[in-house]
Every structure is written in C-alpha cells, then in structure tokens.
C-alpha cells in the first residue's frame with residue numbers, strides 16, 4: 314500500500330504542476346462537473362478522434378482532491394482508445410465504491426489507485442469522482458455515436 318506521504322506528494326504535484334490545466338484548441342467534447350458540497354467546478358475538455366482520446370485537459374477551480382483526481386485521470390486516458398478509457402472509468406468508480414478489483418485492473422489505474430482510500434471518506438467521494446464522471450459522460454456520448462456509425466455500415 315502507498316503511504317500517506319506519497320499520497321500527499323502526488324496530489325500536490327498535480328495541483329502545483331498544472332500540466333493538464335488549460336484549454337484545448339479543438340475539443341470535440343466539453344463536460345462541466347460541479348460539486349456544490351465542496352465548491353468544485355471543473356470543466357473537462359476532450360478531443361476524440363477515430364476512436365481514440367487524442368487530447369484532454371481541464372479548466373476551472375476545485376479542491377486539491379478534485380483537481381488531482383481530474384489531472385491523474387487525464388494523464389491516464391490520454392492516447393487510449395475509447396474502449397480502454399471506458400474500462401478505466403468503470404474500474405475506478407468500482408474501486409471508489411469499495412469493490413475489489415483484479416490485480417491487473419488495479420495496476421492499470423496507476424497513480425489513480427491512491428484514491429482507493431476515499432471509500433473511507435464519504436464526504437470526499439464526490440471530489441475524487443468529479444472528473445471521472447465528466448469522462449464517463451463524454452465516453453457514453455461517444456459510444457452511442459460510434460455504434461450508430463457501425464450500424465449504418467452494416468446496413
């Protein structure tokens with residue numbers, strides 16, 4: 314298990330570094346996440362091209378946990394296929410709900426694993442899942458348009 318100091322270090326790095334905090338030139342999806350309990354208000358921008366997450370970023374203001382969770386999620390899904398990103402979102406949300414993941418699934422979440430401890434902090438769960446819910450909405454919209462395209466081809 315990761316120690317608290319590594320947890321703090323990763324969260325601080327993503328808040329200080331801000332490498333994912335900017336606007337995209339050509340986002341195909343923009344999804345705002347708002348958590349009134351804490352005041353987190355972050356907007357995810359994603360550029361999906363040919364079934365892959367070509368680029369992603371976020372803007373807005375949130376607490377250290379929501380900001381780090383969003384930034385780590387972006388690092389993780391960037392360059393992945395929509396299908397792989399969908400799996401990561403599913404695994405992450407299951408982990409937060411306290412479901413046991415396979416070692417392989419846990420490994421694939423990389424730094425996002427540190428948020429497993431949120432299941433013991435119900436008040437902060439919404440902070441840690443805000444960005445991931447934004448991504449889920451983006452991927453779901455992507456899914457339906459993709460299956461429509463596939464369907465058209467079949468006809």
Ligand SMILES: [Zn+2]
Pocket residue numbers: 348351352353375376377378379439440
């Ligand atoms: Zn928060």
